[in-house]
Every structure is written in C-alpha cells, then in structure tokens.
Amino acid sequence: MPVPTTGLILAGGRSSRMGRNKALLPLPASQPDSVANAPTLLDHMQALLRQAGCIDVLISGAEVGGLADRVADAGPLAGIDSALTVLTGATKSPHTDLQHTDLQNKDPRYTQPQQLLVVPVDMPALSPRLLQELCVAAAGRCALHYEDWLLPFVLPLSASFSETLPATVAAMLRTESNRSIRALLQQLGAQTLPVPANAAAQFYNLNTPQEWQQWCADAAGVRS
Structure with missing residues (x-):
C-alpha cells in the first residue's frame, strides 16, 4: 500500500438483530477441540487490515476494548470522530502506550498516516486486495468508496485535511439529524470506484444468527 494508511474497525454497534456482540463471535474452528480458543470476528478483521497493508489498526467500541465514543448513541460517525481524535494526538489509543504525536516525535520508525481506511466489523468476506485497490485509488487525496456500497471507505488525512476533516x-x-455515513461522504464530496468483477459477494454483511451460521458454513466449506 504506497500511501501510509491506518485502519479503523467499526465495532461499537448494538448488534440487536444478532442478539449478541458481533465483534466477539468466534470464527469456525478448524478442529472441534479448539472452539474455546478460536479467534473472533474482530480478530479476523484486524488481521484483514494488516494483510491489506495498514500501518496501524484502531477499533471503535469500548465494549470490545476499543475507543469509546465521545458522543453517545451517535452511530458510526462517533467512532470515526474518536479515531480522528487519536490520530490528531488529542487523546491516547487503548492499543498504544503513547499518543500518535508522541510516537511521531520519539520513534523514528513511526509513519504519519495519510489516510484512514474504515471497515465494519461484520464484513468478513472482504479481501485484502479489494481494500488495497480502494486505498491505492484514493492515494490520500480524497474520500473514496465503491459504487453502490458506502462501506468500506477511505478518508484523507494529509495536511490539507487534518484540521478540516475532524471539524x-x-x-x-x-x-x-445528520449523523450518517452517507451524509459524511456527501459532505466530503466522496468519489466512487467501480466494483471489480465478481467481487460483489465480498460486501455481504452479517446481521442475524442465520446469516452468521450460513457464513460459517461457507467458510468451513472453503477450508475443506
């Protein structure tokens, strides 16, 4: 991924239709006796962002050990707000010991991210390549998402956006009345990227126990 990119997983939803926290659902175990130690859906999405080339991964959602919303009951926009606050150095991330500004000043290996890749926790079929293509196309210059899909999307963090975007x-x-992701992308004049051929199934998100069970069955079939 040529442009340094931080990933953000939106995992602060109520999961009301699922009946339990989606982020903590255990992935299908490859062995029956390994269910207790199986990675979760959140673990899977973190690994996915790393595979896509993100230099850092933030998590929105205090219930899963991530960033707490500064504005309660405001949906995913509040999670984005908390992430931008961390990235501009105004607060600490629970996943690091230093603020991002401290890392920049004290650790020569630290690279300031030029864009933020935002994914939901409930789209496990996304591929690293699909995310990489979105990030490469955005190149830190614009907000970008795939046609007909609001998620995943990229937000620019370069100098010209570092103050205006959080504001x-x-x-x-x-x-x-204006707190949706759609409204944010419209406000930013987001551009769209055509969905690659045969990639539509990757955008499938999981909301109910039945959808989760079906995805687990499909994933197990792929492994076998």
Missing part, C-alpha cells in the same frame, strides 16, 4: 465530523455530530 466536519464534529459539526455533524452536533446536529442530531
């Missing part, structure tokens, strides 16, 4: 999100959070 835009904060302003939207102050208006209770």
Whole structure:
C-alpha cells in the first residue's frame, strides 16, 4: 500500500438483530477441540487490515476494548470522530502506550498516516486486495468508496485535511439529524470506484444468527 494508511474497525454497534456482540463471535474452528480458543470476528478483521497493508489498526467500541465514543448513541460517525481524535494526538489509543504525536516525535520508525481506511466489523468476506485497490485509488487525496456500497471507505488525512476533516465530523455530530455515513461522504464530496468483477459477494454483511451460521458454513466449506 504506497500511501501510509491506518485502519479503523467499526465495532461499537448494538448488534440487536444478532442478539449478541458481533465483534466477539468466534470464527469456525478448524478442529472441534479448539472452539474455546478460536479467534473472533474482530480478530479476523484486524488481521484483514494488516494483510491489506495498514500501518496501524484502531477499533471503535469500548465494549470490545476499543475507543469509546465521545458522543453517545451517535452511530458510526462517533467512532470515526474518536479515531480522528487519536490520530490528531488529542487523546491516547487503548492499543498504544503513547499518543500518535508522541510516537511521531520519539520513534523514528513511526509513519504519519495519510489516510484512514474504515471497515465494519461484520464484513468478513472482504479481501485484502479489494481494500488495497480502494486505498491505492484514493492515494490520500480524497474520500473514496465503491459504487453502490458506502462501506468500506477511505478518508484523507494529509495536511490539507487534518484540521478540516475532524471539524466536519464534529459539526455533524452536533446536529442530531445528520449523523450518517452517507451524509459524511456527501459532505466530503466522496468519489466512487467501480466494483471489480465478481467481487460483489465480498460486501455481504452479517446481521442475524442465520446469516452468521450460513457464513460459517461457507467458510468451513472453503477450508475443506
């Protein structure tokens, strides 16, 4: 991934249709006796972002050990707001001992991210290549998502956006009627990228126990 990119997993939803926290669902175990130690859906999405080339991965959702929303009950926009606060150095991430600004000043290996790749926790079929193509096309210059799909998407973090983007999100959070991802992308003049051939199935998200069971069965079939 040529442009340094931080990943953000949106995992702060209520999972009401699933009946339990989606982020903590255990993935299908390759061996029956390994169910207790099986990685979770959240683990899978973290690994996916690493495979796609993200230099860092943030998690939105205090219940799963991630960033707490600064604005309660405001949906995914609040998770984006918390991530931008970490990336601009205003607060610490629970996954690092230092602020991002401290890392930049004290660790010569630290690379300032130029864009933020946002994914939901419930799209496990996304591939690293699909995410890489989105990030390469955005190149830190614009907000970008695939045609007909709002998620995943990329937000620019370069110098020209580092102040305006957090301010835009904060302003939207102050208006209770305008807090959707769609509204944010429209506000930013987001561009779209055509969905690659035969990739539509990767955008399937899991909301119910039946959908989860079907995905687990399909995943097990692929492994076998």
